[in-house]
Amino acid sequence: xxxxHLINASSHRSSxxxxxxxxxxxxxxxxxxxxxVFCAVAATFAHDVSKATGLNWCALIDDARVRGIEHRLAPxxxxxxxxxxxxxxxxxxxxxxxx
Amino acid sequence: xxxxxxxxxxxxxSESPHSALRFARAAxxxxxQIHRVFFYHAxxxxxxxxxxxxxxxxxxxxxxxxxxTENGIELAVCIAAALRRGVLSEQESHRYDRAAANLKAPFQxxxxxxxxxxAIVADRFVTFCA
Amino acid sequence: MNAKRILFLVAHxxxxxxxxxxxxxxxxxxxxxxxxxxxxxxxxxxxxxLDTGQPYRDVARSYRALPAYDVNDIYVDKTAMRQRxxxxxxxxxxxxxxxxxxxxxxxxxxxxxxxx
Numbered sequence: 490x491x492x493x494h495l496i497n498a499s500s501h502r503s504s505x506x507x508x509x510x511x512x513x514x515x516x517x518x519x520x521x522x523x524x525x526v527f528c529a530v531a532a533t534f535a536h537d538v539s540k541a542t543g544l545n546w547c548a549l550i551d552d553a554r555v556r557g558i559e560h561r562l563a564p565x566x567x568x569x570x571x572x573x574x575x576x577x578x579x580x581x582x583x584x585x586x587x588x
Numbered sequence: 589x590x591x592x593x594x595x596x597x598x599x600x601x602s603e604s605p606h607s608a609l610r611f612a613r614a615a616x617x618x619x620x621q622i623h624r625v626f627f628y629h630a631x632x633x634x635x636x637x638x639x640x641x642x643x644x645x646x647x648x649x650x651x652x653x654x655x656x657t658e659n660g661i662e663l664a665v666c667i668a669a670a671l672r673r674g675v676l677s678e679q680e681s682h683r684y685d686r687a688a689a690n691l692k693a694p695f696q697x698x699x700x701x702x703x704x705x706x707a708i709v710a711d712r713f714v715t716f717c718a
Numbered sequence: 719m720n721a722k723r724i725l726f727l728v729a730h731x732x733x734x735x736x737x738x739x740x741x742x743x744x745x746x747x748x749x750x751x752x753x754x755x756x757x758x759x760x761x762x763x764x765x766x767x768l769d770t771g772q773p774y775r776d777v778a779r780s781y782r783a784l785p786a787y788d789v790n791d792i793y794v795d796k797t798a799m800r801q802r803x804x805x806x807x808x809x810x811x812x813x814x815x816x817x818x819x820x821x822x823x824x825x826x827x828x829x830x831x832x833x834x
Contacts, residue, residue, distance in 0.1 A: 575618050
């Protein structure tokens with residue numbers, strides 16, 4: 490079963506994204522939550538994640554919306570709601586949180 | 589599925605209490621069970637009944653208390669982490685001769701073993717970091 | 719119930735208040751509960767195993783006790799060590815060095831990962 494990675498910090502505040510990328514395997518899913526959604530902003534994402542193919546990228550829509558960046562995200566980021574977050578947890582193991 | 593949820597941050601410098609509660613609400617709405625919510629590190633501060641949230645701001649401790657009571661969910665607070673941060677049940681307050689107790693119902697003081705028990709019993713273990 | 723595979727992932731340096739000791743406490747409890755416990759030190763977390771030579775109780779000294787709790791699957795991230803010019807000889811106990819590939823395989827094999 491693939492791993493679900495949760496990142497809750499922006500790539501400027503923390504090395505969480507870098508550490509996650511070096512630990513994630515092809516087929517894993519990365520869900521950006523809280524201030525982690527800033528990693529999904531198009532220019533930031535293109536810079537930080539250029540080499541990480543093979544991962545599924547998601548962001549919590551409510552966290553992007555309250556930060557006013559819902560429409561500024563990279564096109565490959567899937568916006569998901571809380572119920573979809575639950576579904577992601579069900580379909581992955583383990584769940585690894587990076588901060 | 590049975591979930592175990594760990595909360596590592598408190599409401600003053602972390603979003604983790606709010607994120608974890610949203611997740612827990614969605615899990616229950618989808619028919620899943622929450623075996624235990626374990627509050628560790630600064631997360632124990634959610635159980636401090638002396639906290640006064642400013643008017644108009646959400647009160648994470650109250651929100652968790654209400655959710656747990658409505659759904660019969662165990663809110664477990666690590667005793668060692670709680671003592672360090674001054675969150676005391678009546679028993680601990682007497683044991684350490686402190687002026688007051690401040691554990692908010694229905695949070696319960698437990699040993700760290702309850703976190704491991706939750707990891708063992710649950711199908712999924714999700715941590716919300718500070 | 720079968721023992722779960724629980725990985726404790728230490729990614730932050732020591733001396734962050736109580737956090738390092740609280741992580742260690744959780745690890746020891748998992749070991750006492752006879753789970754399949756492993757621990758990976760990566761990023762600045764490798765500094766938690768640095769032999770500081772200090773006379774007082776520090777996290778490194780406490781981690782030295784892991785084998786006594788039957789925790790022998792102790793890993794360090796090869797890249798993290800190299801980026802900090804650390805060799806395994808500088809650490810307080812024997813460890814297994816993992817490459818990126820090894821870390822990916824380790825994480826994928828777990829039931830539960832506990833972050834610090």
